[in-house]
Amino acid sequence: MxxxxxxxxxxxxxxxxxxxxxxxxxxxxxxxGNDNIIGRIGEFIALRFLESIGQNPQMVEHSSNPGFDLLEGETQTQVKVITSENRKGRNVRLKKPWNQFLLIELGEQYKPERIGVLTEAQHQKALNENNWSKSPIVKLTMLGPKGLIGRYGKIYAKNELSI
Missing domain, CATH: 1.20.5 (Single alpha-helices involved in coiled-coils or other helix-helix interfaces)
Structure with missing residues (x-):
C-alpha cells in the first residue's frame, strides 16, 4: 500500500x-544554525571548501545573522545553496554586509556540482560595468559564463573540489 x-x-x-x-x-x-537543514549543510560544505583553499572561517554566533554566515577576520562570507529540487534555480536576494559570496549548486545526489566565489571588489566591478542590482536575486545562472560569478568571480567545478 x-x-x-x-x-x-x-x-x-x-x-x-x-x-x-x-x-x-x-x-x-x-x-x-537554524532549522534550514540545506542551509546548514551548505555552510558546512562552505567551511570545508574555504579551508581547502587556505581560508579558516568560523561560523557566526547567531543563527540568523543578516548578510553573512562565516567570518574570518574582515572576511564576511555569505553562503547560498541551490539544489536540483529548485526547478527555477532561484533563491533569495543577496544582501549586505557580505564581502565574499559563495554560491553552491547541489546536484541530484546532494553533492556539490559547482561552487562560485565572488568578492565584494569583483561585485563592484560588475556593477560598474553593467546595470545590475546591488542586491540581486541569487540564481544558478550566476554560475554560467554570462552570469555574475561566471564573468567576475571564480567557478570551481565538481572535479576541482576536494571536500
Whole structure:
C-alpha cells in the first residue's frame, strides 16, 4: 500500500533531520544554525571548501545573522545553496554586509556540482560595468559564463573540489 511506503519515507526523513539537528548541537561551530537543514549543510560544505583553499572561517554566533554566515577576520562570507529540487534555480536576494559570496549548486545526489566565489571588489566591478542590482536575486545562472560569478568571480567545478 502506498500510504505505508509514504509514512516510512516520512519517518526516515524526520529521523535524518533529527540527526542533523543533534549534530548541530554537538558541533555548533561546524554545522550549527537554524532549522534550514540545506542551509546548514551548505555552510558546512562552505567551511570545508574555504579551508581547502587556505581560508579558516568560523561560523557566526547567531543563527540568523543578516548578510553573512562565516567570518574570518574582515572576511564576511555569505553562503547560498541551490539544489536540483529548485526547478527555477532561484533563491533569495543577496544582501549586505557580505564581502565574499559563495554560491553552491547541489546536484541530484546532494553533492556539490559547482561552487562560485565572488568578492565584494569583483561585485563592484560588475556593477560598474553593467546595470545590475546591488542586491540581486541569487540564481544558478550566476554560475554560467554570462552570469555574475561566471564573468567576475571564480567557478570551481565538481572535479576541482576536494571536500
Amino acid at each position: 502506498s500510504d505505508i511506503e509514504i509514512q516510512e519515507g516520512i519517518e526516515e526523513y524526520l529521523k535524518a533531520r533529527k540527526n542533523v539537528l543533534a549534530l548541530g548541537r554537538k558541533y555548533p561551530d561546524r554545522i550549527g
